[in-house]
Amino acid sequence: MRGFVLLASLLIVVAHGAARAVEPKPKPDYGRTGIYLGIAGTYAIDNFDAPFPVDNSLGLNARVGYRVIPRLGLEVQAEWAEGFRLKGTGVDVETWAVTANARAYFTETRIQPYLLLGFGFLTGVAPGIRETGFAARAGAGVDIGVTDRIAVVLEGAYVGATGKVDVLGYGSIVWGLQYRF
Numbered sequence: 654m655r656g657f658v659l660l661a662s663l664l665i666v667v668a669h670g671a672a673r674a675v676e677p678k679p680k681p682d683y684g685r686t687g688i689y690l691g692i693a694g695t696y697a698i699d700n701f702d703a704p705f706p707v708d709n710s711l712g713l714n715a716r717v718g719y720r721v722i723p724r725l726g727l728e729v730q731a732e733w734a735e736g737f738r739l740k741g742t743g744v745d746v747e748t749w750a751v752t753a754n755a756r757a758y759f760t761e762t763r764i765q766p767y768l769l770l771g772f773g774f775l776t777g778v779a780p781g782i783r784e785t786g787f788a789a790r791a792g793a794g795v796d797i798g799v800t801d802r803i804a805v806v807l808e809g810a811y812v813g814a815t816g817k818v819d820v821l822g823y824g825s826i827v828w829g830l831q832y833r834f
Contacts (some may be wrong), residue, residue: 681801684723684761685833691716691806693829697734697748700811702820708738710748714827718756721758726756730771730790732812747778748821750812752790763798773815777821786816796831804831 679783695712712735718728736745761769775788792810799805808827813819 655780658782662681681763681798682761683763683765683796683798683801683804684758685722685801686720686722687834689716689718689720689726689728689831689833691718691829691831693806693808695732695734695825696826697732697737698824698826699737700822701737701746701820703739705742706740708740708748710734712748714825714829716831718754720833723761724758726758726767728754728756730754732821732827737823743756743823744779746821748823749776749778750754750774750790751789752812754790758796765796765804767794767796768793768810769810775812775818775821777818784817786814786818788812788814788818790825792825794827802833804833806831807831 693714695714697710697712698711699707701707712733714732716728716730718726720726732750734748738745752771752773754769756767757779758765758767760815769792771790774785775823776785790810790812794808796806797805806829810825813822
């Protein structure tokens with residue numbers, strides 16, 4: 654009898670372990686709500702209203718946001734372009750854009766294309782000059798989930814401005830990483 658109880662106990666333990674071993678992993682929730690942070694490189698393509706050619710610029714891009722519902726994120730994005738060279742003048746124009754954006758996502762899967770629209774300010778800096786004006790950002794991109802917390806971000810947008818910096822519009826190609834809490 655003692656041998657039967659021992660054998661039955663052993664079979665129960667093995668069966669329980671086998672059942673737990675085949676338990677499915679929870680699916681990653683790529684569309685979950687919550688805070689995210691991003692850092693990226695930027696290739697800024699000039700669309701300056703200038704009487705001479707302008708070189709494009711490299712820069713940095715950072716954002717902090719909150720996924721309010723699975724298909725809507727709200728964020729603040731800061732973008733710096735280190736120097737659009739005005740050819741033939743030796744002058745570099747540096748830009749800083751800070752916008753509050755809304756991201757509308759099309760899916761909640763690992764690959765999440767989105768549209769982006771934002772408003773804020775653009776500052777242009779050249780030797781002896783610093784001007785700021787209202788700015789708008791419109792674009793599209795995709796978050797590609799590497800894990801449920803880390804995503805590769807690819808984005809294209811246009812940043813246009815008004816006021817004294819209305820000549821400093823540019824296209825922005827962004828590539829980087831995003832971390833979701």
